[in-house]
Amino acid sequence: MEITPQPAAPQPYRGQVQAVVFDWAGTLVDFGSFAPTQVLIDAFAGFGITVSMAEARLPMGLAKWDHIQALGRQDGVARRWQQQHGRAMSDADVDTLYATFLPLQIERVAAYSDPIPGAIEVLATLRARTIRIGSCSGYPRVVMDKLLPHAVSQGIRVDHAVATDDLAAGGRPGPWMALANVLELGITDVRACIKIDDTVPGITEGLAAGMWTVGLSLSGNETGLSLAELAALSPAETAVFRDRAAAKLNAAGAHYVIDTIAGLPAIVDAIEARLARGEQP
Structure with missing residues (x-):
């Protein structure tokens, strides 16, 4: 054998x-x-969505596009997005949010x-x-x-x-x-x-x-x-x-x-x- x-x-x-x-x-x-979380809260606020600090922190550690997507899928945030915009958050919405978030993050990260x-x-x-x-x-x-x-x-x-x-x-x-x-x-x-x-x-x-x-x-x-x-x-x-x-x-x-x-x-x-x-x- x-x-x-x-x-x-x-x-x-x-x-x-x-x-x-x-x-x-x-x-x-x-x-x-605070730099990643507070800026995300401010970016969502620009689209009429209130996000708490606790919600913003849940997906921390992910890449920021992924973070925004994960945040938008949380039950409370998803519900508020549906109420405000009449539809679920799409990847195109994540792209738009990310485009809003990024200049704010660049501006504020050092502070x-x-x-x-x-x-x-x-x-x-x-x-x-x-x-x-x-x-x-x-x-x-x-x-x-x-x-x-x-x-x-x-x-x-x-x-x-x-x-x-x-x-x-x-x-x-x-x-x-x-x-x-x-x-x-x-x-x-x-x-x-x-x-x-x-x-x-x-x-x-x-x-x-x-x-x-x-x-x-x-x-x-x-x-x-x-x-x-x-x-x-x-x-x-x-x-x-x-x-x-x-x-x-x-x-x-x-x-x-x-x-x-x-x-x-x-x-x-x-x-x-x-x-x-x-x-x-």
Whole structure:
């Protein structure tokens, strides 16, 4: 009897973390992730449709055209659109909304995009450890081209940035933007990478790319409060927001959930210890 040779089992990666791939809004900049959501609310308002902040946040992490389409399919928004326009929202309506949204987003993105506390220091720590700094976003390229120089002026500099419309394959929740960072940065193993994000599609992206994933419970979309609003809460109130966001990100498969980017260096240490033991993402 002929025996078909079996492929050798892949060897575990036991080296150091080589790269961290960051999301932008709610992760590196824009505490509470307001730039994408508030502008979407304003774009819908121009068509006579009231959208709440909670509704606008539900599809966060997707490319903005997809975000608008998903928002328009939510029961409440779809009902209000039907009442206002006498028909369901079509893809042509999504195109029109997107064309309205995009100039507003370009105009306002810098105003919302101050660095999240700890971000500048964490990036410096990673560089001191020779860890490459990648990034990707649900923003299209024209918005990223406005955001990136503003971020540099504020002390946020990455080694590579991928916009959601840079790749023919598309954006989140697929792995392509994260993997484009792997290629550009010359990373030798996806298991040496960490994807950090404040949204479920961003966690799904990192998992699909074979990376370790870190969710953010307080600085981003899942809590959706400004830094001042969060600071005004009692410890008990903060815990409610933290636990609710962490439950959602953990359910999406995040390997770790931390409050903000400031907690990332300790997670890098923990992941490197697990890799040394032969554990894999």
